[in-house]
Amino acid sequence: MTVDRLNLLLLLCTLVLLVAVAAVRLSARSGLPTLLIYLGIGMALGQDGLGIGFSDAELTQVLGYAALIVILAEGGFSTRWKHIRPAVPPAVVLATLGVAVSVGVTAAAAHWLLGLDWQLALVMGAVVSSTDAAAVFSVLRKVPLPRRLSGTLEAESGFNDAPVVLLVVAFASAGAMDRSAESWLVLPAQILLQLVVGLVIGLVIGRLGAYVLRQVALPASGLYPIAVLGLTVLAYAIAALTYGSGFLAVYIAALVLGNAGLPHGPATRGFADAMAWVAQIGLFVLLGLLVNPGELLEDFWPAVVIGLALTLVARPLSVVLSLLPFRRPWREHLLMSWAGLRGAVPIVLATIPMVSGVEGSDRVFNIVFVLVVVFTLVQGPTLPWLARRLRLGDSDQARDVDIECAPLDRLHGHLLSVSVPGRSRLHGVEIAELRLPAGAAVTLVVREGSSFVPQPTTALRRGDELLVVTTDRVREATERRLHAVSRGGKLAGWLRRGGSSGLSRTVETEQLGGGWSPLRSPAD
Structure with a gap:
């Protein structure tokens, strides 16, 4: 890396960033989800576009994890605890039992309908079973749903990344299908342990950080957003290094800090929102660079088949079974089934089997990529219409200051x-x-x-x-x-x-x- 190459890289990245910022306006007018525009920018820069060659799945996974940390932190900062507190029990069930049901149904569809072997089918089911926090948060800001419903969707999207990452890593590991029955029975206990560790670390870092920031007055207001975001990254790092779920830790820490009444709270949320936009832009452009558009047509119909099985069977079944003890009305079941939006998270998770060297993982990545694009185009724009048809809008609700x-x-x-x-x-x-x-x-x-x-x-x-x-x-x-x-x-x-x-x-x-x-x- 020389100074001249640095200058060229800065020019290219700045142009991409400015085009992406301008594309938000286009998205607002056309209703086209921003993630599709960013993916399109990446594909236009790639091999079939301007000819920039990029095929490093491992680097994409690392940068994708870093982007998801920032995106989850922003989701935690912007979530009001008083809104989601009543929704935590159903959200936890959706993020655990609901994920398990979704993985099983989708994996069965991938095995019997597409002919994938069971390891690839389980990887496929785990990769697409998680709702995307960025996609859910962005859509819910435009759809005035009742707080009980929006709180459940927000909490679920914040919680379910953690168990899904653990499942994908387990299914993609070498010799996953050669495990004994006893080792598969131990897997839920291992996942539970990592979730508990991540939860505890997130709570400790969040509460300790809030206490310190209240006691120590920083000399400049701009230091508060940096300190708060740094605390969430610290929670992720400590949890990940202590066999815990880093993604759950960062979300919980951000949720605690965002509701702690810290000085310059709106400025902190604004800073986190800006960082999340940068993370999303960089992540989606990078994912667009990684994909080979020429290979996507071959996997278009398999992606549609898996997407239909996920959207029309797996997601509704997981919602009904998870919410059965809570006696939610059928209209909420229907909306929550359709609101299981996918975005960057499944595509990033699809790089895990590629890095692990699982045979056929390239096809899984292509199917997941097409699935996210197609069903984001269908579900995102139609969700506000469905909410109105089901009379679940809450447009008259008083706004808070x-x-x-x-x-x-x-x-x-x-x-x-x-x-x-x-x-x-x-x-x-x-x-x-x-x-x-x-x-x-x-x-x-x-x-x-x-x-x-x-x-x-x-x-x-x-x-x-x-x-x-x-x-x-x-x-x-x-x-x-x-x-x-x-x-x-x-x-x-x-x-x-x-x-x-x-x-x-x-x-x-x-x-x-x-x-x-x-x-x-x-x-x-």
Whole structure:
């Protein structure tokens, strides 16, 4: 690598990056999933395009793992624990029992319909059984589903990468089919152990990191996103080196850190989102370079057959069996079956048998590549339509506010930057009606490009930006109060949800910081 080659490489990578960024706009207008555009860019640069030769499956696997770490970390940062907490039990069952059912059904279809030997069939089933976190997160941001449903899909896509990676490695290992029956019975215990280790390490790193970042004020706000992302990578590395699941550790650590109320939270999520975009662009372009387009036509119909078996049989069966104890309505079963989106994860996992030297693994890679492209084209654009047809949309749900916290170290206080989104119930609420804890005050409102100091009777509007100054003692209580009013309106904390009964409720003094006491409602 010389300076001249470095300059050429930087020019090429920058051009690809800018084209990929511009392609996002094209994707938004056309409805074409961005991953297909990025794959197309990689294929255009490859052997059948501009002639860039690339066939290093091992390097693709390594870089793919690195990209998945960043993508999973961003998914954890952007996931609200209060939304997915009720959905964790069904998500865990989907990520374990559901994956096992999907692997078995898909492997049987690959063996009996395509004639693959059992090792390749099991590898195929394991590779395509995991839903893709990046694809699910990106689609759910456009589809206003009920929180119970969207939380289940988010948690499942974050959890199921870990057991699937372990299964693919086990099936692709040399002599996998020569194992004794006892060794196959030990495999679930080994997978469970790795998941437990990854879970524990993710929780420890997340909680310890959150505690340290709260106690140590960093000298620059830009250091917080770097530190938080670094902690998630640390969780992955420690778990991977201690026979644990690194992917589960990074997701859990990011989930804990993203919900810990750390300073500059929105900035951290924005940084993670940008890094995830870079990871996705690089990963998909690299995967497009690795594939040989001339070989894909031969495996088009096998990919369609496996995709139909996966989408119409394996996924619905795994959803029904996994959610049977939770008694979910059939409409949710149907939507969750169709929402089992595949993306970068299956293609990256398909490089594992290639690196392991499994015979016929090149064909598995081609089938998985075509399957992801074809069924992403079908499932992604039709998911919002299906949600509307099943009347599972939740477009009227109140949006929550975005709050960014900047510590004021020498003043022993915090400056909160609050954005009022379009569907927030803060709209129309007067400053005095916020009833913030004693020690907190709204000091500035920015509206339509101009700023002013609000009066107690100033009514907030959609799109407003607020600056709220709080002391250390009531910072968390202030944030909770703002979130509560954003979701429930000015009567949040006074009436039961919906308010139809007219019964007053006691407001927790912890939430309000002891700054006020509600009166009894007239109905009482």
